[in-house]
Amino acid sequence: MRHRLVLNHITHSFEDGGTRRTVLDDLSLQVSEGELVAVMGPSGSGKSTFLSIAGALLEPISGEVLLDGKSLTGKDKRELSDIRLHQIGFVFQSANLIPYLKVEEQLMLIAKLGDMNMRKADERIEELLSLLGLQHRRRAYPDKLSGGERQRVAIARALMNDPAVLLADEPTASLDAARGMDVVRMLAEETRERGKSAVLVTHDERVLPLCDRILYLENGSLVDRSVKPIL
Numbered sequence: 001m002r003h004r005l006v007l008n009h010i011t012h013s014f015e016d017g018g019t020r021r022t023v024l025d026d027l028s029l030q031v032s033e034g035e036l037v038a039v040m041g042p043s044g045s046g047k048s049t050f051l052s053i054a055g056a057l058l059e060p061i062s063g064e065v066l067l068d069g070k071s072l073t074g075k076d077k078r079e080l081s082d083i084r085l086h087q088i089g090f091v092f093q094s095a096n097l098i099p100y101l102k103v104e105e106q107l108m109l110i111a112k113l114g115d116m117n118m119r120k121a122d123e124r125i126e127e128l129l130s131l132l133g134l135q136h137r138r139r140a141y142p143d144k145l146s147g148g149e150r151q152r153v154a155i156a157r158a159l160m161n162d163p164a165v166l167l168a169d170e171p172t173a174s175l176d177a178a179r180g181m182d183v184v185r186m187l188a189e190e191t192r193e194r195g196k197s198a199v200l201v202t203h204d205e206r207v208l209p210l211c212d213r214i215l216y217l218e219n220g221s222l223v224d225r226s227v228k229p230i231l
């Protein structure tokens with residue numbers, strides 16, 4: 001199977017009181033088309049840092065990210081923002097909605113930025129709001145939404161342009177158990193049926209059976225725990 005998203009030997013560190021602290025240490029990952037990968041790990045282990053690097057939001061100190069075989073290294077800001085708009089759907093740990101736009105406007109903005117035909121955009125908005133159980137909230141502003149509704153709008157927004165890669169940072173954190181399962185089931189379907197590649201950072205063990213692989217971020221790199229070791 002083709003690898004859509006590849007991270008090769010990624011290292012990243014942050015300045016911490018005069019010293020540099022390594023967060024990612026020689027991390028590598030390959031995600032195929034149609035594959036949904038779960039990433040777990042304790043708070044502070046570097047999951048959001050890893051996802052930001054995978055989503056071209058943060059440049060690693062060393063190592064390389066490839067999208068459909070093309071390296072992101074050396075691309076300028078414009079090229080990277082174009083790639084993010086068209087090829088990557090990113091669900092932030094906090095929903096990050098634009099406060100003065102209604103739900104449907106949040107989605108329409110993405111469609112416009114992506115040069116989507118308006119009829120197609122209307123249909124896609126209808127489809128996503130219905131899949132995420134948000135039809136009745138389409139004219140609401142973010143401050144009138146519950147935390148879980150906001151999170152679901154952020155997911156709809158990430159899927160709006162039908163990106164090949166979907167990166168979601170704890171998308172079920174503010175959802176109740178049933179709603180969390182529904183949302184991940186929907187992400188899994190989008191991933192498999194539309195041949196996307198998805199990485200889901202989660203603390204929610206209930207959603208793991210819906211994922212193809214379960215990885216743990218440990219000591220700066222990803223460890224596969226999908227198959228239990230034979231003792």
Ligand SMILES: Nc1ncnc2c1ncn2[C@@H]1O[C@H](COP(=O)(O)OP(=O)(O)OP(=O)(O)O)[C@@H](O)[C@H]1O
Nearest residue numbers: 014015023041042043044045046047048049050093
């Ligand atoms: N911009 C930054 N500047 C300095 N340190 C940072 C920065 N971003 C993250 N860190 C540090 O890097 C480490 C990893 O952070 P990160 O947000 O990736 O963890 P996480 O696994 O996503 O945690 P959580 O589960 O709490 O969301 C933390 O110790 C954090 O303090």
Ligand SMILES: [Mg+2]
Nearest residue numbers: 047048093169
């Ligand atoms: Mg995080």
